[in-house]
Amino acid sequence: MNIIELQGITKRFDGLTAVDNLSLNVPEKSVYGFIGPNGSGKTTTIRMIMNILYPDSGKLYLFGREHTGARVDNVGYLPEERGLYKKMKVNELLRFHGELKNGKNLNNEISYWLKKLDLAEYANKKVETLSKGMSQKLQFIVTIIDRPALIILDEPFSGLDPVNAEILRSAILEFQQNGATIIFSTHDMNMAEKMCDYILMIYKGRKVLDGTLLSIQDNYGTDTIRIHAEKGSSVMENIRGIEKINDFGQMQEIRISKNADTQEILSEIMKRTRIYRFEVTKPSLNDIFIRIASPEKTE
Amino acid sequence: MRKIFVLAKREYNSAVRTKGFIIGLLLAPVFMGGSFIAFALMKDKVDLSDKHITVIDHSGLMKEYLTQAVEDRDKNEIYNKETGEQIKPAYYLEFVNPDTADIFQQKLNLSDKVRSKKMHAFIEIGPDILHPGDDPVKSGIRYYSENSALDAVRDWFAGSINNKIRQLRIKELNLSDKSVEGLFNWINLEGLGLISVDKKTGAVKDARQIGVAETIIVPYIMVILMFMMLMMGAIPLLTAVMEEKMNRIAEVLLGSVTPFEFMMGKIIGSIAVSLTAAAVYIIGAVVTVGQLGLSGMVPFHIIPWFFVFLILNIIMVGSGMAALGSACNDNKDAQALQFPAMIPIIIPLFIMMPIIQEPLSHFSTTLSLLPPFTPMLMLLRMSTPVSIPVWQPIAGLIGVILFTLFSVWAGGRIFRTCILMQGQKPKLGNLVRYVLKG
Numbered sequence: 001m002n003i004i005e006l007q008g009i010t011k012r013f014d015g016l017t018a019v020d021n022l023s024l025n026v027p028e029k030s031v032y033g034f035i036g037p038n039g040s041g042k043t044t045t046i047r048m049i050m051n052i053l054y055p056d057s058g059k060l061y062l063f064g065r066e067h068t069g070a071r072v073d074n075v076g077y078l079p080e081e082r083g084l085y086k087k088m089k090v091n092e093l094l095r096f097h098g099e100l101k102n103g104k105n106l107n108n109e110i111s112y113w114l115k116k117l118d119l120a121e122y123a124n125k126k127v128e129t130l131s132k133g134m135s136q137k138l139q140f141i142v143t144i145i146d147r148p149a150l151i152i153l154d155e156p157f158s159g160l161d162p163v164n165a166e167i168l169r170s171a172i173l174e175f176q177q178n179g180a181t182i183i184f185s186t187h188d189m190n191m192a193e194k195m196c197d198y199i200l201m202i203y204k205g206r207k208v209l210d211g212t213l214l215s216i217q218d219n220y221g222t223d224t225i226r227i228h229a230e231k232g233s234s235v236m237e238n239i240r241g242i243e244k245i246n247d248f249g250q251m252q253e254i255r256i257s258k259n260a261d262t263q264e265i266l267s268e269i270m271k272r273t274r275i276y277r278f279e280v281t282k283p284s285l286n287d288i289f290i291r292i293a294s295p296e297k298t299e
Numbered sequence: 300m301r302k303i304f305v306l307a308k309r310e311y312n313s314a315v316r317t318k319g320f321i322i323g324l325l326l327a328p329v330f331m332g333g334s335f336i337a338f339a340l341m342k343d344k345v346d347l348s349d350k351h352i353t354v355i356d357h358s359g360l361m362k363e364y365l366t367q368a369v370e371d372r373d374k375n376e377i378y379n380k381e382t383g384e385q386i387k388p389a390y391y392l393e394f395v396n397p398d399t400a401d402i403f404q405q406k407l408n409l410s411d412k413v414r415s416k417k418m419h420a421f422i423e424i425g426p427d428i429l430h431p432g433d434d435p436v437k438s439g440i441r442y443y444s445e446n447s448a449l450d451a452v453r454d455w456f457a458g459s460i461n462n463k464i465r466q467l468r469i470k471e472l473n474l475s476d477k478s479v480e481g482l483f484n485w486i487n488l489e490g491l492g493l494i495s496v497d498k499k500t501g502a503v504k505d506a507r508q509i510g511v512a513e514t515i516i517v518p519y520i521m522v523i524l525m526f527m528m529l530m531m532g533a534i535p536l537l538t539a540v541m542e543e544k545m546n547r548i549a550e551v552l553l554g555s556v557t558p559f560e561f562m563m564g565k566i567i568g569s570i571a572v573s574l575t576a577a578a579v580y581i582i583g584a585v586v587t588v589g590q591l592g593l594s595g596m597v598p599f600h601i602i603p604w605f606f607v608f609l610i611l612n613i614i615m616v617g618s619g620m621a622a623l624g625s626a627c628n629d630n631k632d633a634q635a636l637q638f639p640a641m642i643p644i645i646i647p648l649f650i651m652m653p654i655i656q657e658p659l660s661h662f663s664t665t666l667s668l669l670p671p672f673t674p675m676l677m678l679l680r681m682s683t684p685v686s687i688p689v690w691q692p693i694a695g696l697i698g699v700i701l702f703t704l705f706s707v708w709a710g711g712r713i714f715r716t717c718i719l720m721q722g723q724k725p726k727l728g729n730l731v732r733y734v735l736k737g
Contacts, residue, residue, distance in 0.1 A: 047719075083546040085313070085548060096305065100305050
């Protein structure tokens with residue numbers, strides 16, 4: 001069953017098309033990642049799913065029913081730009097949002113999540129005393145305090161240090177294991193690769209990728225070589241079959257042309273330098289993202 | 300509806316559970332009634348410094364009399380007879396002959412003395428005061444001082460000089476003092492209400508005396524109280540909504556509630572705050588006047604109307620304020636909009652006195668039936684001792700209900716459009732467009 005179905009939704013702002021004829025099916029209990037450059041239409045799509053914005057055309061179904069008007073309690077939403085009532089105490093704030101979402105067993109839920117996200121000692125402190133990272137974790141608890149069946153997170157990891165990002169990631173996965181459906185938008189391709197069952201990429205308001213990571217990568221074929229060469233990327237120039245070199249310092253990622261012979265490329269590079277690692281693979285999500293949204297592509 | 304009440308409860312708690320609310324509750328009436336309180340406190344604080352007055356008497360009739368009158372006053376009136384404490388300033392009188400060659404130069408010199416604080420004032424008595432002719436200068440009495448309009452010295456001399464003139468005129472008519480004893484006995488017209496029938500006993504009740512308190516102060520307090528409640532409940536919605544928009548709290552809430560529920564939660568919270576404050580003031584006032592034995596002054600039949608109009612007024616003004624707050628992007632926008640948005644509740648304050656004086660006039664009736672003004676002005680008219688036609692409060696109420704529904708509808712459309720919009724200036728044209736097109 002699909003938790004969300006978008007059928008050709010379009011949204012325009014003052015003549016600018018923010019989302020253009022977008023269709024999407026989000027299966028139940030899946031983790032769906034929305035990726036795309038800034039301003040591509042991810043947040044607008046999410047706001048339409050939440051019914052905060054209304055599409056100009058197209059239809060939107062949530063839990064199998066057409067979604068118009070009232071809020072659905074069973075959905076947790078973490079917006080990209082978020083704020084909290086700073087003068088409220090942490091537990092009062094969570095109770096307020098829990099009551100607003102008609103949450104059950106709020107006392108237990110509040111204690112459980114504060115403890116899980118290392119915020120228990122701040123339960124009676126005012127929100128204004130929390131650091132930015134703590135506020136973000138509290139914001140996450142606000143989103144899931146009623147244990148919703150659908151969780152929509154707009155850039156949940158932005159600004160978090162690796163430790164807190166990992167805490168948040170494990171909390172999200174706990175929900176998935178308990179049967180929730182999760183949608184999140186991110187610029188962190190590594191996190192998207194690790195967490196998402198499905199990936200949607202929106203570019204200039206249009207859907208450009210949609211599917212599992214493997215199916216997306218299959219579309220591009222095995223056209224990537226990850227190599228660690230002693231003399232770096234300088235020795236890889238002017239080798240037949242190499243289309244593009246991305247130099248990451250300790251490692252280089254090479255995109256090869258369609259019928260290039262990887263053995264020939266390997267032997268050519270070996271003539272010029274020592275090689276510590278050589279791996280023929282599918283392109284990473286990050287690479288696919290850049291291929292679609294790079295400035296050259298834009299031009 | 301449940302979500303609206305959860306939001307309203309938070310609004311109410313966040314407003315009422317603060318020291319600011321308690322302090323505001325105590326200080327608001329002090330500020331609003333500050334001039335009355337200051338007047339009451341200051342009325343016995345009299346300037347006791349000596350007052351030197353010079354008189355130019357063109358008539359030649361007053362020197363002996365005024366000198367004696369001032370002497371008697373300074374001896375008998377300026378000290379408290381029981382405590383001996385000085386309660387009024389002493390007067391010192393000096394007569395100068397008129398300078399017939401250049402009276403203006405003489406008056407200029409005297410004016411300079413007043414300016415340099417060497418004397419308090421000077422009086423010029425015209426030559427024809429006993430038998431006034433056509434020339435107002437010759438027939439008049441002129442009092443020159445730096446603040447002649449509000450000067451107790453002027454009042455005292457006006458009374459004394461006219462008393463002497465009256466005595467001289469009676470003397471000219473060869474009448475004895477006894478024969479004119481009652482001639483100047485002024486009889487006041489006592490202000491009373493109307494005769495009525497006691498609803499319990501059926502007996503005819505005599506009319507009650509109607510004082511300034513019931514005519515002016517009670518209606519004034521009613522309207523000022525409503526204004527205070529609006530200032531406390533509805534007006535702050537503009538900045539509160541703007542801050543929640545700018546602090547990105549709005550979008551978090553919009554994940555759980557619709558924009559309309561969001562707006563109404565804030566408005567109902569504000570109503571609860573205002574009702575709490577109003578209840579405190581009204582119960583306090585009723586208990587206080589009861590203790591003072593002045594319960595008859597309280598128009599109890601108006602109190603339910605007060606609360607009905609207050610609730611509708613907060614919804615009406617509050618929805619406008621919330622809508623404007625949602626359209627603001629920063630404090631500058633909010634400051635620019637706050638005053639124009641408050642005009643409908645400020646205008647009634649400016650026109651209170653003419654309406655209290657003539658509650659049944661065409662002007663009063665028409666303005667009190669205009670929905671934005673109805674809650675304050677209809678209540679004002681109803682609070683006066685004059686009975687207004689029964690249909691008018693009912694018609695006013697219907698108009699206010701309809702206009703309130705319109706305000707909520709229009710405010711909701713603006714709110715829904717603007718609450719997540721950034722960078723658009725809140726121009727009137729845009730706001731109208733949002734109302735019409737959503």
